Amino acid sequence: MNFGVIGYKGRMGKLILELFQEHNHTPVLLVDKNEIIEKEKPDVIIDFSNKDALETTIYFCKKYSSNLVIGTTALKEEHFKLLKELSENVAVVQSYNFSIGINILLDILEKYSKIFEKWDCEIVETHHSKKKDKPSGTAILLKNTINRNLEIHSLRLGGIPGDHAIFFSNEGELIQFSHRALSRKVFALGALKAAEFVMKKTRGFFTFKDILKEEI
Amino acid sequence: MNFGVIGYKGRMGKLILELFQEHNHTPVLLVDKNEIIEKEKPDVIIDFSNKDALETTIYFCKKYSSNLVIGTTALKEEHFKLLKELSENVAVVQSYNFSIGINILLDILEKYSKIFEKWDCEIVETHHSKKKDKPSGTAILLKNTINRNLEIHSLRLGGIPGDHAIFFSNEGELIQFSHRALSRKVFALGALKAAEFVMKKTRGFFTFKDILKEEI
Amino acid sequence: MNFGVIGYKGRMGKLILELFQEHNHTPVLLVDKNEIIEKEKPDVIIDFSNKDALETTIYFCKKYSSNLVIGTTALKEEHFKLLKELSENVAVVQSYNFSIGINILLDILEKYSKIFEKWDCEIVETHHSKKKDKPSGTAILLKNTINRNLEIHSLRLGGIPGDHAIFFSNEGELIQFSHRALSRKVFALGALKAAEFVMKKTRGFFTFKDILKEEI
Amino acid sequence: MNFGVIGYKGRMGKLILELFQEHNHTPVLLVDKNEIIEKEKPDVIIDFSNKDALETTIYFCKKYSSNLVIGTTALKEEHFKLLKELSENVAVVQSYNFSIGINILLDILEKYSKIFEKWDCEIVETHHSKKKDKPSGTAILLKNTINRNLEIHSLRLGGIPGDHAIFFSNEGELIQFSHRALSRKVFALGALKAAEFVMKKTRGFFTFKDILKEEI
Numbered sequence: 001m002n003f004g005v006i007g008y009k010g011r012m013g014k015l016i017l018e019l020f021q022e023h024n025h026t027p028v029l030l031v032d033k034n035e036i037i038e039k040e041k042p043d044v045i046i047d048f049s050n051k052d053a054l055e056t057t058i059y060f061c062k063k064y065s066s067n068l069v070i071g072t073t074a075l076k077e078e079h080f081k082l083l084k085e086l087s088e089n090v091a092v093v094q095s096y097n098f099s100i101g102i103n104i105l106l107d108i109l110e111k112y113s114k115i116f117e118k119w120d121c122e123i124v125e126t127h128h129s130k131k132k133d134k135p136s137g138t139a140i141l142l143k144n145t146i147n148r149n150l151e152i153h154s155l156r157l158g159g160i161p162g163d164h165a166i167f168f169s170n171e172g173e174l175i176q177f178s179h180r181a182l183s184r185k186v187f188a189l190g191a192l193k194a195a196e197f198v199m200k201k202t203r204g205f206f207t208f209k210d211i212l213k214e215e216i
Numbered sequence: 217m218n219f220g221v222i223g224y225k226g227r228m229g230k231l232i233l234e235l236f237q238e239h240n241h242t243p244v245l246l247v248d249k250n251e252i253i254e255k256e257k258p259d260v261i262i263d264f265s266n267k268d269a270l271e272t273t274i275y276f277c278k279k280y281s282s283n284l285v286i287g288t289t290a291l292k293e294e295h296f297k298l299l300k301e302l303s304e305n306v307a308v309v310q311s312y313n314f315s316i317g318i319n320i321l322l323d324i325l326e327k328y329s330k331i332f333e334k335w336d337c338e339i340v341e342t343h344h345s346k347k348k349d350k351p352s353g354t355a356i357l358l359k360n361t362i363n364r365n366l367e368i369h370s371l372r373l374g375g376i377p378g379d380h381a382i383f384f385s386n387e388g389e390l391i392q393f394s395h396r397a398l399s400r401k402v403f404a405l406g407a408l409k410a411a412e413f414v415m416k417k418t419r420g421f422f423t424f425k426d427i428l429k430e431e432i
Numbered sequence: 433m434n435f436g437v438i439g440y441k442g443r444m445g446k447l448i449l450e451l452f453q454e455h456n457h458t459p460v461l462l463v464d465k466n467e468i469i470e471k472e473k474p475d476v477i478i479d480f481s482n483k484d485a486l487e488t489t490i491y492f493c494k495k496y497s498s499n500l501v502i503g504t505t506a507l508k509e510e511h512f513k514l515l516k517e518l519s520e521n522v523a524v525v526q527s528y529n530f531s532i533g534i535n536i537l538l539d540i541l542e543k544y545s546k547i548f549e550k551w552d553c554e555i556v557e558t559h560h561s562k563k564k565d566k567p568s569g570t571a572i573l574l575k576n577t578i579n580r581n582l583e584i585h586s587l588r589l590g591g592i593p594g595d596h597a598i599f600f601s602n603e604g605e606l607i608q609f610s611h612r613a614l615s616r617k618v619f620a621l622g623a624l625k626a627a628e629f630v631m632k633k634t635r636g637f638f639t640f641k642d643i644l645k646e647e648i
Numbered sequence: 649m650n651f652g653v654i655g656y657k658g659r660m661g662k663l664i665l666e667l668f669q670e671h672n673h674t675p676v677l678l679v680d681k682n683e684i685i686e687k688e689k690p691d692v693i694i695d696f697s698n699k700d701a702l703e704t705t706i707y708f709c710k711k712y713s714s715n716l717v718i719g720t721t722a723l724k725e726e727h728f729k730l731l732k733e734l735s736e737n738v739a740v741v742q743s744y745n746f747s748i749g750i751n752i753l754l755d756i757l758e759k760y761s762k763i764f765e766k767w768d769c770e771i772v773e774t775h776h777s778k779k780k781d782k783p784s785g786t787a788i789l790l791k792n793t794i795n796r797n798l799e800i801h802s803l804r805l806g807g808i809p810g811d812h813a814i815f816f817s818n819e820g821e822l823i824q825f826s827h828r829a830l831s832r833k834v835f836a837l838g839a840l841k842a843a844e845f846v847m848k849k850t851r852g853f854f855t856f857k858d859i860l861k862e863e864i
Contacts, residue, residue, distance in 0.1 A: 172399060540756055
């Protein structure tokens with residue numbers, strides 16, 4: 001496919017550019033602050049930059065009728081409104097976490113949280129010491145899925161790409177669900193999976209859950 | 217309820233006797249090697265001893281039309297045949313593991329193993345150094361549920377009541393499901409749950425999965 | 433040995449009474465709220481109750497010239513002053529944690545903290561949901577031994593007897609030291625070790641570190 | 649410093665080349681199969697390739713009187729003999745594991761194994777599924793340091809760079825020492841540390857332990 005990357009000089013942008021090329025896809029639109037390399041119509045545009053770039057991203061999606069994969073975090077209601085509008089004309093995949101494993105865990109927690117109702121539950125997440133937000137967006141997703149009031153413990157340690165653990169315990173037993181990202185590449189792989197998914201759609205607003213559904 | 221315990225002097229037998237009494241149930245039949253204390257008709261008979269006691273257990277179930285909860289391990293085809301026959305007249309719950317948590321994990325693995333098809337998978341189980349069988353019956357249950365050829369690693373360490381961990385990993389991420397029994401009491405609690413379940417039935421052969429189904 | 437237990441009806445008191453008797457020691461003084469069973473001179477008195485009992489404990493130590501093993505938590509300066517005074521006439525072992533494993537970890541941390549100076553460090557401790565203090569006394573001991581400003585995360589879950597984990601991480605690696613108490617019995621075992629140690633002394637104030645020193 | 653890399657196109661070779669340059673060191677000798685780029689005298693030569701390259705490596709060390717950092721695994725007695733000979737004229741650092749964390753653990757185990765004499769002990773190591781040797785060289789180092797007969801469990805899973813865990817347990821408690829390499833980069837960092845160490849020496853045979861000694 002021909003693809004575009006918004007924020008292609010950032011940490012995630014670079015990884016996406018590299019990985020998509022390894023899979024024989026062609027970059028035809030590269031955007032970063034004060035820089036636009038525009039060659040051809042992209043089939044899909046990938047944006048893992050930040051919410052300030054959203055306007056630019058939407059401009060290019062409309063201009064080329066390109067589908068969109070967006071992993072930008074901390075979006076507000078107004079941003080979602082723009083994305084929903086866009087999805088009437090092109091296909092959009094939006095998620096705060098593009099790891100397949102985390103999305104499987106979310107699916108399990110959604111289905112099994114009720115049975116753990118009377119068990120104590122807490123979450124521990126560990127990330128590299130440069131991560132600014134606390135708790136991680138993924139930990140919040142996990143908590144919202146378990147859907148009860150619980151404590152999230154955030155550790156900031158060295159170069160950990162991202163660990164999440166959910167503990168359930170009663171008087172006699174302890175169950176742990178845990179996920180470890182081995183490198184940031186895992187999110188680029190999820191973006192690729194999403195791009196391949198979105199290529200087969202013409203319009204609509206999707207999340208990573210929809211991608212997973214086709215696999216289970 | 218009035219209950220009976222086969223092997224009431226053994227490690228699990230003692231725990232069951234104690235826990236059931238704490239919950240205001242009355243022991244009316246206590247059997248061990250060369251010893252029978254027989255007072256009244258038991259509503260349920262609990263047997264976590266060993267397969268050599270099975271004949272005696274079935275004798276009492278028939279004599280009193282008592283329902284049966286059986287956690288004896290290493291049963292053979294012939295034993296299952298006897299239990300199935302018995303279940304035409306009374307209700308029988310049979311399982312190799314009476315922990316609720318392990319049974320939840322088995323349920324998750326049954327439903328999600330397909331999605332992990334391309335991920336590597338291995339199992340690690342850790343038990344106290346006096347445990348004789350290797351791997352544990354529970355690890356075998358887990359492997360059979362995942363339903364593929366995989367390695368089980370058995371650690372025998374100090375006084376660990378029982379840990380089981382299942383690892384799935386691909387190039388970019390690692391998922392771990394793990395369970396820790398905090399004490400053997402957890403299995404007595406499961407036996408109690410099973411006894412309460414079986415009280416409401418009149419006949420039939422059940423496993424712990426049937427008990428769980430009423431809760432999910 | 434002949435021993436005494438202060439708070440013999442409490443959770444730890446019961447365990448100590450049981451374990452010491454299993455090892456053929458004889459209880460000759462049993463004290464609890466409003467109750468004193470006094471038979472003979474105890475060689476050692478064990479007190480894992482609470483600081484309000486300290487006066488009584490010291491009274492009996494003086495009366496019989498008994499050595500003392502004290503595991504009471506949350507002692508204040510005034511209590512330490514009383515214990516130091518007492519230790520001029522009898523031998524006293526005082527510690528906030530009587531597990532051998534934790535004391536080995538403390539020893540390691542004391543010797544190796546310097547080498548980890550530039551690594552990030554955080555502590556996670558997990559205890560049963562009925563534990564009232566947060567963080568645990570042991571976690572505070574660990575922190576003080578590492579001797580820097582660091583975060584302690586306290587999880588309160590089901591029936592966990594007590595887990596402690598110390599994480600050190602830099603850009604490229606993660607080291608974890610962790611300890612799991614398998615049951616409260618471990619602390620009674622430590623009290624027994626301390627009682628045997630204190631029997632060989634005539635006077636002086638000791639901590640668990642001194643006991644360990646004889647073993648390394 | 650001016651440095652040389654043997655096997656500079658291999659996975660570790662590439663990482664070393666990159667990292668040393670990031671730290672403003674200059675590559676002046678690059679060797680791979682059928683390829684030699686020779687510019688200037690290297691102060692240090694780094695070889696993490698394989699034992700078949702050893703002859704070439706030694707040739708260049710002698711030619712330029714360059715110090716050597718060698719991380720090649722599975723060396724035999726004959727190779728060590730060659731390295732010892734070389735070390736009469738230049739400084740050589742040899743180790744099977746260049747991670748600082750693993751070397752700290754080795755140091756701890758050397759000093760504390762005696763106190764764990766009566767505890768059960770087993771090792772679990774986990775590496776990516778492409779790793780061919782089982783158990784890992786590092787697990788063997790750990791076992792030799794603990795210096796007793798114990799089981800090593802080897803998991804081969806997805807893309808795990810390298811986990812090692814040592815478990816000690818008795819009837820009442822479990823202690824775990826564990827190490828996680830976050831990426832292969834950690835070994836390149838260790839090679840850099842070794843190169844800086846070896847620069848200050850004129851001759852002699854050193855291991856990573858000697859480097860650590862200067863830091864503790």
